Amino acid sequence: MENQKKQYQQKYEEKYKKYKPSPPLIKNALWAFFVGGIICIIGQFVQNIFIEQGMTIKEAGGPTAVVMVFISAFLTGIGVYDEIGQRAGAGSIVPITGFANSIVAPAMEFKREGYVFGIGAKMFVIAGPVLVYGMVTAFIIGLIYWLRI
Amino acid sequence: MEVQGYIFAFLIGGAICVVGQLLMDLTPLTPAHILVLFVVGGAILSGLGLYQPLVNIAGAGATIPLPGFGHSLVTGTIEDINKMGFVGIFSGALRATASGVMAAVVFGFLAAVIFNPKG
Numbered sequence: 001m002e003n004q005k006k007q008y009q010q011k012y013e014e015k016y017k018k019y020k021p022s023p024p025l026i027k028n029a030l031w032a033f034f035v036g037g038i039i040c041i042i043g044q045f046v047q048n049i050f051i052e053q054g055m056t057i058k059e060a061g062g063p064t065a066v067v068m069v070f071i072s073a074f075l076t077g078i079g080v081y082d083e084i085g086q087r088a089g090a091g092s093i094v095p096i097t098g099f100a101n102s103i104v105a106p107a108m109e110f111k112r113e114g115y116v117f118g119i120g121a122k123m124f125v126i127a128g129p130v131l132v133y134g135m136v137t138a139f140i141i142g143l144i145y146w147l148r149i
Numbered sequence: 150m151e152v153q154g155y156i157f158a159f160l161i162g163g164a165i166c167v168v169g170q171l172l173m174d175l176t177p178l179t180p181a182h183i184l185v186l187f188v189v190g191g192a193i194l195s196g197l198g199l200y201q202p203l204v205n206i207a208g209a210g211a212t213i214p215l216p217g218f219g220h221s222l223v224t225g226t227i228e229d230i231n232k233m234g235f236v237g238i239f240s241g242a243l244r245a246t247a248s249g250v251m252a253a254v255v256f257g258f259l260a261a262v263i264f265n266p267k268g
Contacts, residue, residue, distance in 0.1 A: 040209050
């Protein structure tokens with residue numbers, strides 16, 4: 001009896017697997033494209049405002065990042081950014097606003113574990129590895145560049 | 150010219166995000182893996198001189214996505230090496246990305262103190 005039930009379950013699962021839709025690749029890609037693209041347009045708009053104030057493109061990069069990070073932190077705080085993310089996937093993860101979200105979201109989530117081990121430590125759960133590998137890569141490239149000049 | 154700039158920012162920025170989405174859907178990589186991969190990838194492309202042309206075309210479409218962060222790390226490092234030699238290896242990356250990192254930590258901290266998670 002028990003065995004039969006298991007067998008049936010297995011059969012059912014196999015059947016289910018066959019009909020289970022593969023992840024909606026194209027739909028997900030379109031969402032990522034549009035949301036990611038729109039975030040970049042907002043970034044371009046902010047950057048252009050700073051350039052109009054007389055900054056060079058390079059100088060405008062820093063303040064643009066600050067504004068984008070602020071917007072993202074605020075939207076994450078009020079819970080809007082994660083709602084966008086459910087649809088947009090990588091479109092909301094890959095821009096710098098996603099980097100900011102990856103800091104704010106766990107910091108909020110783990111606030112109950114305290115200000116040091118909660119907010120302070122958990123805010124780098126995802127951003128930490130990004131900084132570590134980014135900096136190590138930059139160091140290696142810098143070293144190679146220095147050896148060659 | 151201005152409108153063209155926005156169109157390229159949209160197209161290239163969107164395309165970079167599509168690459169991330171395909172990696173998420175087709176490989177077992179998590180978002181955290183993809184962020185690491187994109188920063189390292191952007192840094193390497195920048196080191197090879199391949200990312201700056203993209204920035205010239207797409208503007209924020211190339212600097213706002215995470216590979217642009219890797220690009221800033223490397224261009225900052227190379228600038229400082231040109232200016233002060235070996236010690237520049239240790240100063241350039243963080244100097245160039247200071248605003249973004251500082252803002253993320255400070256605003257992240259403030260948001261976590263002020264807001265509570267839903268549910």
